[in-house]
Amino acid sequence: MGSEAVIRVVICDDSLVAREMLAQILATDDNIEVVGQASDGREAVDMVARLKPDLVTMDIHMPKMDGLEAIEHIMAYTPTPILVVSSSVHGEGMGRAFDALTAGALEVLKKPEPRDWADLERIGREIIRKVKVLSRVRVITHIRGRRRPVPVAPVQVSAARPMRRSIVAVGSSTGGPTALLAVLGRLPAEFPVPVVIAQHIADGFIPGLVGWLDAGCRITVKASEDGEELHPGVAYLAPTGRNIVVEGGAARFVAPQSGQLYIPSADTLLLSVARECRDRAIGVLLTGMGADGALGLKAVRDAGGSTIAQDEATSTVFGMPKAAIDMGAAQKVLPVHEIAEELERLLVSV
Secondary structure, three states: OOOOOOEEEEEEOOOHHHHHHHHHHHHOOOOEEEEEEEOOHHHHHHHHHHHOOOEEEEOOOOOOOOHHHHHHHHHHHOOOOEEEEEOOOOHHHHHHHHHHHHHOOOEEEEOOOHHHHHHHHHHHHHHHHHHHHHOOOOOOOOOOOOOOOOOOOOOOOOOOOOOOOOEEEEEEOOOHHHHHHHHHOOOOOOOOOOEEEEEOOOOOOHHHHHHHHHHOOOOEEEEOOOOOEOOOOEEEEOOOOOEEEEEOOEEEEEOOOOOOOOOOOHHHHHHHHHHHHHHHEEEEEOOEOOOOOHHHHHHHHHOOOEEEEEOOOOOOOEOHHHHHHHOOOOOEEEOHHHHHHHHHHHHHOO
């Protein structure tokens, strides 16, 4: 074993093949130990209560008790970091995978399958990295299990006041989907500027995330297209595997740099917005691991724009916001549920 503390993992999936593949991947790291395998949500609930693992990998569609119900129960009674590993990357099943984040799961990854064998080394590295990072997250009890957003009155943007700002750019990572819903879900349909988002997420999950967010928001949420003009009242998500920049009032896709760890890059987006919009930009950095976005947020502030970072208490992982705060990039540090109101205030300030 290595010098690091061993991370104890429970795998839950109704497919024996999937369980064994995950177990083999995790076994390649000396600092990870699979302490149990469950074939349905009920077994997982009992196993987590008995074994007290550091992390659970959870499938969604299973007999007896599905993954969503199991997550609700675990987070209510034995809160444990949960990584959803699902083959549901399209349609209704994908929506349930993102509902799992609302219930308390930390992140969603695509389940490795036998046809992925040629690319298994890369997939394995990503799974191991996620397990190591998420196992250290301090999760909270979710008494109500799956929590739907509390209905709130949308912020009101006065049309009588001049709009000095022209764009909101957002960077987010681990815990980002629920944080994005908390912010975007409070904005009115007539929000007067576009919102461009760089959210770190596994390949294949952007369509599901877009559908999930759009269903819970008054503004339109869509996957961005290369070269499309940006419009008020629309939130644009960058694609997986590409960076997004703002140029000439349009979204442009840029290939990631060699060795770039987080894709799409929040720094790349925010730096482009600082150059393009200067003091008309608003930069927002939400929950996430690492330091991506800190330099970009600082550039927005140095260019005269306004900047906001999510506070520690409401962040799933206080990495990206903390890095920005430590370098003086954030003018305001706010709980996630207060960010929409601050955007409204900034939009009508002159």
